[in-house]
Amino acid sequence: MSLAVRILGRNGSLQERASSNTSLLLSTPSHSVLVDCSGNLQEAVHDPGLAAVVITHEHIDHVYGFPSLIHQLWLSGRMEPLKVYAPETALGIVQKLIDAFSLLSKKGMFPIELCPADAFSAGDINITPFRTDHTGDSLGLIAEADGKRVVYTSDTRPIASVMKEMSSPDILITEASGDSSAEEILIKKGHQSSKDAAELAVRLAAKRLLLVHLPDSEDERRTILNEASMVFPESGIPEPLEVFMI
Ligand SMILES: [Zn+2]
Structure with missing residues (x-):
């Protein structure tokens, strides 16, 4: 069995023609979990295992x-x-979006179950959330299936203490909103640099690092990738809709 990671978008807050904001789809042959909802949802919509x-x-x-x-x-x-x-704050927004568009009153609407961000299993995919240092109510997650492990931090400042369950991921997906020359501003805004991202990959003994939540400038992305690769050679920037099989 394999665990597939589909990068639906890799950009930070600013989209570009080539990429929407960061979100991903984690899939085994039978089940899928969508992580964050931005603009490129076709893969999730047409996934019978979602x-x-x-x-x-x-x-x-x-x-x-x-x-x-x-x-x-x-x-x-x-x-x-x-x-x-x-998390609670995001669930509140989700509820408001459901209400704003009267989604539950649509004829034959399937049940939507809002759940607190505890650990859960979706078929053969096990998800364990962890707190991040971003909004005060933000989280990352560990996704595991058949001994394969993916860690996704979503947006965060450098994470001070890591759970042992995060160690040795096959893929670490974490944000690099800029390079370390902008470190002070990034941290003030709740983010981290490419150097921080690569250092996390080293700390976790990750096999591979994918950088996401990236700027919309190709030049900046090149600098980010170069900086991360100096610290952690197995760093990469995913193409939108690229699939990583582990
Ligand atoms: Zn954010």
């Missing part, structure tokens, strides 16, 4: 696609319930 959605925090670039996801799933004839896991 069992759950995780919203990592309440910021707009992580949640704005949610009502459209529900609408598209409904139009596509979904009948099965969908579980939505999020």
Whole structure:
């Protein structure tokens, strides 16, 4: 069995033609979990295994696609319930989006179950959330299936203490909103640099690092990748819709 990581978007708050904001789809042959909802949702909408959605925090670039996801799933004839896991603040936003578009009053709407962000299993995918240092109510997650492990921090400042369950991931996906020359500003805004991202990969003994939540400038992304690669050679920037099989 394999665990597939599909990068639906890799950008930070600013989109570009080539990429939406950061979100990902984690899939085994039978089940999928969508992590954050931005603009590129077709892969999730047409995935028959989609069992759950995780919203990592309440910021707009992580949640704005949610009502459209529900609408598209409904139009596509979904009948099965969908579980939505999020920290309390983000769950409040999700509830408001559901209400704003009267999604539950649509004829034949499938059940939407809002759940606190505890550990859960979606079929053969086990998700363990962990607190991050970003909004005060933000989280990252560890996804495991058949001995494979992915750690996704979503947006965060450098994480001071890591859980032992995060160690030795096959893939670490973490943000690099800039390079270390902008470190002070990044940290003030709740983010981290490419150097911080690479140092986390070293601390966790990750096999591979994917940098996300990136600026919309190719030059800046090149600097970010160069800086990360100096610290952690197995660093990469994913292409939108690129799939990583582990
Ligand atoms: Zn954020």
